[in-house]
Structures are given as structure tokens and as C-alpha cells.
Amino acid sequence: MVSLLILAWxxxxxxxxxxxxxxxxxxxxxxxxxxxxxxxxxREFLDGLALSQLTPGPLAMLATFTGxxxxxxxxxxxxxxxxxxxxxxxxxxxxRNYERLKKIDLISSTLDGVLPAIVGLVAAAAWNLxxxxxxxxxxxxxxxxxxxxxxxxxxxPMIVIIGAGLVGLLLN
Amino acid sequence: xxxxxxxxxLTEIFLTFAKIGLTGFGGGMAIVALVERICVRQKGxxxxxxxxxxxxxxxxxxxxxxxxxxxxxxxxxxxxxGLVAAVGFIxxxxxxxxxxxxxxxxxxxxxQLQAALKGTNPVIIGxxxxxxxxxxxxxxxxxxxxxxxxxxxxxxxxxxxxxxWVLLAAALWSLAASIWRRxxx
Numbered sequence: 001m002v003s004l005l006i007l008a009w010x011x012x013x014x015x016x017x018x019x020x021x022x023x024x025x026x027x028x029x030x031x032x033x034x035x036x037x038x039x040x041x042x043r044e045f046l047d048g049l050a051l052s053q054l055t056p057g058p059l060a061m062l063a064t065f066t067g068x069x070x071x072x073x074x075x076x077x078x079x080x081x082x083x084x085x086x087x088x089x090x091x092x093x094x095x096r097n098y099e100r101l102k103k104i105d106l107i108s109s110t111l112d113g114v115l116p117a118i119v120g121l122v123a124a125a126a127w128n129l130x131x132x133x134x135x136x137x138x139x140x141x142x143x144x145x146x147x148x149x150x151x152x153x154x155x156x157p158m159i160v161i162i163g164a165g166l167v168g169l170l171l172n
Numbered sequence: 173x174x175x176x177x178x179x180x181x182l183t184e185i186f187l188t189f190a191k192i193g194l195t196g197f198g199g200g201m202a203i204v205a206l207v208e209r210i211c212v213r214q215k216g217x218x219x220x221x222x223x224x225x226x227x228x229x230x231x232x233x234x235x236x237x238x239x240x241x242x243x244x245x246x247x248x249x250x251x252x253x254g255l256v257a258a259v260g261f262i263x264x265x266x267x268x269x270x271x272x273x274x275x276x277x278x279x280x281x282x283x284q285l286q287a288a289l290k291g292t293n294p295v296i297i298g299x300x301x302x303x304x305x306x307x308x309x310x311x312x313x314x315x316x317x318x319x320x321x322x323x324x325x326x327x328x329x330x331x332x333x334x335x336x337w338v339l340l341a342a343a344l345w346s347l348a349a350s351i352w353r354r355x356x357x
Contacts, residue, residue: 018234051272054289056196056203057265058235064266068273076270084262087234088242092254094229095246102225106350113346114228115221116317117339119308120324121231125201126300127329133293142291146298150209157209157299158195161292165197168291 002039002070004078011063011082018060018083029062039070060084142167180217180248182256188215189241189260196237197289198296203237203261205296205303211244213306218247220310231339238262320345 010032018025026049033039040048048065055061060083067079102108134140142164149160188210196203204227211217218226223244230239238258245257275281312318324342327333 047276048273051276052269053199054197054272054286055265055268056193056199056237057262057269058199058237060235060238061265061269064269065273068270069277073270073274076266076273080262080266084235084238084258087239088255088258090233091230091239091242091258092246092251094233095226095243095254096251098222098225098243098247106347106354109350109353110343110347111225111228112221113320113349114339114342115224115307115311116321117324117342118224118227118231119304119311120321120326121328121335121338122201122204122300122307123304123321124325124328124335126297126304127325129198129201129293129300130297133290134297139290139294143294143298146295147301148298150299150302151305154214156214157206158191160295160299161195161197164291164295165288166291168288172287172290 002037002075004071004074007067007071007075007078008082011067011079012085014063015060015083015086018087025059025062029066033066033070037070040066044069138171180253182249182252185245185248185253186256186260189245189257190264192241193261194264197292200237201300202296204240205300207240207244208303208307209299218244220307222247224307224311228339228343232336 014025014028014032017028030042030045034042034045045066048062048069052059052061052065061080063079063083064076068076071078102111130143134143146160146164149155150157192203192206192210196206208220208223212220212223223240226243226247227236227240230236230243233239238261241261242254242258246254249256308321312321320342324338327338327341328335
């Protein structure tokens, strides 16, 4: 069993680099977990990657999987807490200074200018997800039903998603 | 849109984000779309504009699905609210991954969750499209902003650029435009 302190330190450092962007995490974790420490085989690492993407959490849930392998449930917990510590801290600092930053004219107009680009990014996410996961007429029909429900009714999104999951289970 | 700020209890923040963390299959933008639906439209906890500012920061600072939750929680109840939202959001995924890891390392098998995801994926896409339309309706005014939105879309879809870089470029562009406007006036 690996010491939890060492785990905490390793994942905290990964968390710091992770702030730069999501997919950096894959080669980095692979290097540390598989090559440097040999806690997992490459095969296990790739299965863990697939498994972490099954959950709603960010890709960094891979930390939970690798931490679990290295130190059981406590290892997974420590890995998860410490990999997210840097970005949560940074985001809290941003939140704390948000109102103050917004009072500065230049920052506020820059922020407002970025908003259309965000709309483009959101639309692009739908496009990319669609390109990788829509494969037949059935999926398109589910998409249209979902679109209609979200656009014109006030049904809770959770219920629609759970319902869609059940439909997926039944159909496949 | 008025936001009702002080009245939200930490328990409600936790439960709301735990629910989001439990159902937001698809990750990333799926979470953003869910938080937008629930915290902006349904509960009116945060204005659409503030939320998108939080998303802009969140994109640049790493895992943006977690970051928008932290930002929204912080907006409601300060540091404690942000922490509670972040923990609430991660907890379901953490428990799920722990359970799946345990199954995986005990039986060397990946559980068959993919079938359910075949149903949720299209619906998630529908949700994201609706959110993009609603955001666009309030944020895209005039040719300039429409062009910027299209450019960001194209850069991500066709050039395969990382969203954080696209956003940084947009911020630089927008900063330059603000300085330019200020000089002219």
C-alpha cells in the first residue's frame, strides 16, 4: 500500500498542471502511474480511462480510478480531493474577485465581448458529441424528442436524462 | 432576470449539485447545459451573463464542468457555497468510479454501462443545442458577435483547436476591440 501522503502530493502536483487544460492529464497520468510507479498496467490504465468517461464528472475522475488502484478506497478519496484542490481554489479566488473585476471597465467589456464565442463553443460541443455518438435514425429521433422536451416543456432535465438512459438500456 | 441570493441554504446547494453530478452523463458541456437549465432558468440563482462569465473563467482554468459549479456555488454563499457545490458535484461520480473500480479490479471486467449511455447521449446533445440557442438569443446581437460565435464554432469543429485556446484568442480580440473603441471615443 502506498502512503496516502505521497499520493496526496502526487495528485496535488498533477492538479496544478491540470489547470492548464483537460487532455494534458492523460499522458501525464500515464507517465506517472504506469511508467514511473508501475501501479497499473497500460491495459488497466486504458480501461480506467473508459470507465472514468462513463461518469458525469470531469475526465480527472481517472484520478479516482488510479488512486483506488494504488491505495484502495482511501487512496481514491485522497487522489480525488487533491487533484481537484488547485482548480477549486483558483475558481474560488476568481469568484471572490469577480464583482471587483467587473467594476473595471476594460475587463468588463472584454468579458462581455467573449460571450458570443462561448455560444459558439457550446454549439461546437453539441456538434462534436453528435459526430461521435449519433449513428442511426433511432438516435436522431431520441435527440429530437429530447430537444422538444427541453425547449418547449418545463420537465426537469434530470427526469428526461434518466428516462433516456432507461430507453437506451431497453433498446440495446 | 433577478437573482435571489442570500436565501439559498447550503443543503439545497449540495443537493442540487449532487443531482447534477448524478445525471449529467456526457460530462463537460453536458454539465454546463444542466447547470444553465437549473441554476439560471429554473431557480434564477445567477443571471445568464454572470454564468457565462464564470464559464469563460472555468474554460481557461481546467475542468470547466467542475469550475462552473464552484463559481455558481460561490456566487450564492461565498467560499462555503463554492466548496459545497464542488463537493456535491463530484461526490456521485466519485462513488460511481470507486464502485466501478472495485468491480473492475475484483472481476477484471468493465461493467456494461454503455447501453444506457446510448440513450442519454442524444438527449444530452438536444439539451446542449437548446442551451446554445437560448444563450445565442440573448448574447448574439449584430453581425460582429455572430461572426465571433461562428469563428469560435469553426475553430473548434473544423480546426480541432482546444476550447481554452479559442477562448483566450477571443478574449485577446475582445480586449483589443475595447481598447480601440476607447481610443476612438
